[in-house]
Amino acid sequence: MTDPPRQLTLGQWDLRYRQLEQAGMTQPSYGGPLSRHLAEGDLRLARLRYDDSPAALRLWNFLLTEEDRLHEARSHGKKIVGTMKDLGTIPVMADAIDNVVAFYPDGAWWSPCVMENSTGLLEIADSMGIDESFCPVRAMIGAFVTGHHFPIPDLLTCSVGATCDDFSAIAQRLEDLGHPILWWEVPHRRHPDQGEASIQLPGGCLAPKTQVDLVRSELLRVKGAIEDLAGEPLDEPRLRSGIAKANRIRSCLAELRDLAYTARPCPMPALEMLIAEMLAIHFCSDREECLGVLEALLAEVKARVRAGVGLLDADAARVFWVNPVADLRVMNLLEACGARVCGTEYLFTHALDLISEDRAPMDALAATALADPMVGSADDRAMRIEREIRRFGAEAVVVSRIPGASHCVWEGWVIQDVLGDRCPVPVLEIEVPSVADAVTPELRTRLEAIVETVHQRRTR
Amino acid sequence: MRPSGRRAVGTDNVPMSYVVYTSPYVPAEWIAGHGLHPLRVMPSGASHAEALWNRQGVCPYVRAFLSEVKTCQEVAGVVITTVCDQMRRAFDVVARVSTLPGFLMNVPSTWQSLAARRLYLEELNRLGGFMVTLGGTPPSGPHLAEVMRGFDDARASLRGLQGQVPARAWAEAVEGFGRTGRVPAVERECGWWDEAHPTARPTASKVPLALVGGPLRREDLTIFDRVEECGGYVALDATETGQRGLCRAFDRRRLGEEPLLELADAYFDGIQDVSRRPNHGFYDDLIRNLKDRDVRAIILHRYLWCDLWHAEVERLKERTGLPVLDLDADGDQTADNGRRRTRIGAFLEMLR
Numbered sequence A: 001m002t003d004p005p006r007q008l009t010l011g012q013w014d015l016r017y018r019q020l021e022q023a024g025m026t027q028p029s030y031g032g033p034l035s036r037h038l039a040e041g042d043l044r045l046a047r048l049r050y051d052d053s054p055a056a057l058r059l060w061n062f063l064l065t066e067e068d069r070l071h072e073a074r075s076h077g078k079k080i081v082g083t084m085k086d087l088g089t090i091p092v093m094a095d096a097i098d099n100v101v102a103f104y105p106d107g108a109w110w111s112p113c114v115m116e117n118s119t120g121l122l123e124i125a126d127s128m129g130i131d132e133s134f135c136p137v138r139a140m141i142g143a144f145v146t147g148h149h150f151p152i153p154d155l156l157t158c159s160v161g162a163t164c165d166d167f168s169a170i171a172q173r174l175e176d177l178g179h180p181i182l183w184w185e186v187p188h189r190r191h192p193d194q195g196e197a198s199i200q201l202p203g204g205c206l207a208p209k210t211q212v213d214l215v216r217s218e219l220l221r222v223k224g225a226i227e228d229l230a231g232e233p234l235d236e237p238r239l240r241s242g243i244a245k246a247n248r249i250r251s252c253l254a255e256l257r258d259l260a261y262t263a264r265p266c267p268m269p270a271l272e273m274l275i276a277e278m279l280a281i282h283f284c285s286d287r288e289e290c291l292g293v294l295e296a297l298l299a300e301v302k303a304r305v306r307a308g309v310g311l312l313d314a315d316a317a318r319v320f321w322v323n324p325v326a327d328l329r330v331m332n333l334l335e336a337c338g339a340r341v342c343g344t345e346y347l348f349t350h351a352l353d354l355i356s357e358d359r360a361p362m363d364a365l366a367a368t369a370l371a372d373p374m375v376g377s378a379d380d381r382a383m384r385i386e387r388e389i390r391r392f393g394a395e396a397v398v399v400s401r402i403p404g405a406s407h408c409v410w411e412g413w414v415i416q417d418v419l420g421d422r423c424p425v426p427v428l429e430i431e432v433p434s435v436a437d438a439v440t441p442e443l444r445t446r447l448e449a450i451v452e453t454v455h456q457r458r459t460r
Numbered sequence B: 001m002r003p004s005g006r007r008a009v010g011t012d013n014v015p016m017s018y019v020v021y022t023s024p025y026v027p028a029e030w031i032a033g034h035g036l037h038p039l040r041v042m043p044s045g046a047s048h049a050e051a052l053w054n055r056q057g058v059c060p061y062v063r064a065f066l067s068e069v070k071t072c073q074e075v076a077g078v079v080i081t082t083v084c085d086q087m088r089r090a091f092d093v094v095a096r097v098s099t100l101p102g103f104l105m106n107v108p109s110t111w112q113s114l115a116a117r118r119l120y121l122e123e124l125n126r127l128g129g130f131m132v133t134l135g136g137t138p139p140s141g142p143h144l145a146e147v148m149r150g151f152d153d154a155r156a157s158l159r160g161l162q163g164q165v166p167a168r169a170w171a172e173a174v175e176g177f178g179r180t181g182r183v184p185a186v187e188r189e190c191g192w193w194d195e196a197h198p199t200a201r202p203t204a205s206k207v208p209l210a211l212v213g214g215p216l217r218r219e220d221l222t223i224f225d226r227v228e229e230c231g232g233y234v235a236l237d238a239t240e241t242g243q244r245g246l247c248r249a250f251d252r253r254r255l256g257e258e259p260l261l262e263l264a265d266a267y268f269d270g271i272q273d274v275s276r277r278p279n280h281g282f283y284d285d286l287i288r289n290l291k292d293r294d295v296r297a298i299i300l301h302r303y304l305w306c307d308l309w310h311a312e313v314e315r316l317k318e319r320t321g322l323p324v325l326d327l328d329a330d331g332d333q334t335a336d337n338g339r340r341r342t343r344i345g346a347f348l349e350m351l352r
Helices: A012-024 A035-039 A041-045 A054-066 A066-075 A090-094 A105-114 A119-128 A136-148 A165-176 A211-232 A236-262 A272-286 A286-308 A328-337 A361-370 A376-392 A407-419 A437-459 B027-034 B058-069 B085-097 B114-133 B141-161 B166-180 B185-190 B216-227 B252-257 B258-267 B280-292 B313-320 B333-351
Strands: A077-084 A100-103 A155-159 A181-187 A198-200 A206-208 A315-323 A340-347 A398-403 A428-430 B018-021 B037-040 B077-079 B103-107 B208-211 B232-239 B297-303 B324-331
Touching: A012 A035, A012 A054, A035 A041, A035 A054, A035 B141, A054 A272, A054 A286, A054 B216, A066 B280, A077 A090, A077 A105, A077 A119, A077 A211, A090 A100, A090 A211, A090 A236, A090 A272, A090 A361, A090 B077, A100 A211, A100 A272, A100 A340, A100 A376, A105 A119, A105 A398, A119 A136, A136 A165, A155 A165, A155 A211, A165 B313, A181 A211, A181 B114, A198 A211, A236 A272, A236 A286, A236 A340, A236 A361, A236 B037, A272 A286, A272 A328, A272 A340, A272 A398, A272 B141, A315 A376, A315 A407, A315 A437, A328 A340, A340 A376, A340 A437, A361 A376, A361 A437, A398 A407, A398 A437, A407 A428, A407 B085, A428 A437, A437 B297, B027 B037, B027 B114, B027 B258, B037 B166, B058 B085, B077 B085, B077 B114, B085 B103, B103 B114, B114 B258, B141 B166, B141 B252, B141 B258, B166 B216, B166 B232, B208 B216, B208 B280, B216 B232, B216 B297, B216 B333, B232 B280, B252 B258, B280 B313, B297 B313, B297 B333, B313 B324, B324 B333
Parallel strands: A077 A100, A077 A155, A155 A181, A315 A340, A315 A398, A398 A428, B018 B037, B018 B077, B077 B103, B208 B232, B208 B297, B297 B324
Antiparallel strands: A198 A206
8 A cells, every 4th residue: 555545536546446457456256347237237436435455346246246156046946035124133144154145135225326216116116005104125125026136035035023114114115025934933022120131132221031032042943944945954053153253254344343443534425334343144145255355454544554544524513423414415415524434323223233252153143143233222322332432532422313214203312312411422313315416415514514513522 | 189079088987098190001000009099190181281291202191191280289199001002101201200109000002921811910919009009908819809890780780871972071070080980970861972962963964973093182182072072973983092991800819819910910811002012912803893893984093292092094094995094193283172072073074
């Protein structure tokens, strides 16, 4: 690394790609210039700004070739498990068997953004009565109907109970369309009553032992279904090995987050960090390569930190971001407004926290599933956010509402209320649609306002 | 939110403690068995002045319920269930804005596993613990059985009224039962049907409809009037505040032997909701009832931002094969009333 890092347009990346190629850059099998994805319909790519490192290139190519990987897995006779809603637990189990690969159909919620509403997925959902009052995850139903985005899974699982109504309702519609679903229950996580046996969950929350036991019994049903599908036992050694491999990925991500969200100047932009965090949910359908991608990104960040180089203004406002954005471009927008991301809570912190390797595997996985921030109260989320704000030194919070999502109705207010005097940072609540171009001026104004507020508070 | 009408008193003439709830999965008998007064509210959306309730995306029913809870007096506690996500998350808000003791009851979405059934039973036991913190006393088996018999008799009586009184009157009777635990006997003796609602008597020229959906607010009861004014009648009230929200009749022999288990089964199995996963039990029940009542069309009443019912509109058409009017309410009562009148009128014109 000789030049300071910078953010590039797609066109600039093509030029840089040629230079790197001539300089001998090696690429994985799915590598290539980013602009080829634009030609395949990923129109939003033309509007984004990217980190200029080969590690970031690999990250993007890994993300954007997942569907190819799934089709290839099917052609090689692998069984495909669609793990809806659980965000980080069932994939650890499924990927512990060699001839099974897990993926996250809910990920289709980004298709309208990435393909700038050109896929017709939302129109299909509309035609089935799942209109824009639902979360953009409704695109998933269109993906199942067309069969053009991912192979139809051999097994579909979906966690329900303490989940958002949007998703539960959409998944029910999916089953009605002829896609059988193995539903498994996750209760609302409560605090243990006085004297009640409890278990510490990853992330620090306590849950009653009875709830962990319940989730374990539900996961055992899922385990049985995966075993039936694979024709192989998902025994304890396999589960332990799967958990250990998942933890390597989580450890790598933890280190990456620590550096990216604390180092000055910012060593990796928010957009690439969002993608990196997302990989933890289901490893983007290739666990081994996922680790390689993240290790390369971590190496790049370490090198930048050592060299004292980075992107964005050194005094950029330090923002803690809550919820994933439906439009990826908004992460660029935040940085263009003079801020950087210093801490995130993208609704899947349980996919980032280490899974216990001391407990029996199914107990450990049950504890992980129950640590899902969506399963507990908004207060629990807010308390974790508070801890992370302090840890990363964030100066403001942006709560990004997902249009139509039932969990978004109150959480911004609760988070603000909980933070209150305990952690007095300004909180901004915005709503980001799948393609936010029409509301970009308003979003820019509001993000600039919170950046100004941060700067004013520094001078007090 | 002191209940209207007669004020309940205990045996020592001390006012009983009301426990407020709205979900049909909360067994009134269990609260009453603990010596407290179950108060299933039908909130009114008319008074939601607080800006907090008007945040974008709040379901009008949840808003009405929160408003009611915030202003209630002489109430010992509130019970909210996880049946819908908006209500589950509203509990976070209640806990922050109200001093009322609250209890969030996990009601499983799945039903096919032993674990789900066990969870519901465990939650009833926890609810019992909550009642004790409110001053209640755990019921003995015979006492619980006695309380259950009383409620079961009242529900049987309520069911007997179906078809004997106009649909709105029946809905009000169910509401009264939820509020007092008794079927309003006075109205039964009046001969409501002929005297108070002479136009409501079903005749061959009137179109039998089903009203399907989640819970109604007080002001939503005017839907029954609109239907009758437009030449129809509600032959099946399959809303959550209607027939669909009543648990099945108790097995009297089992009731004497293991009352709590019978209570849990009667509620958990006997109330079919669209939130169940999968929810074919809801459709099985509904289709059977539609046939029994010779229903010709369905009005689906749902609230804006209620995803659970919104997602069922197309399925309802497909599964029942009947015409469906998708009647959404956004909480603006004046606008809702005007739109309802027009849309119900047009729907019935089409059917006649």
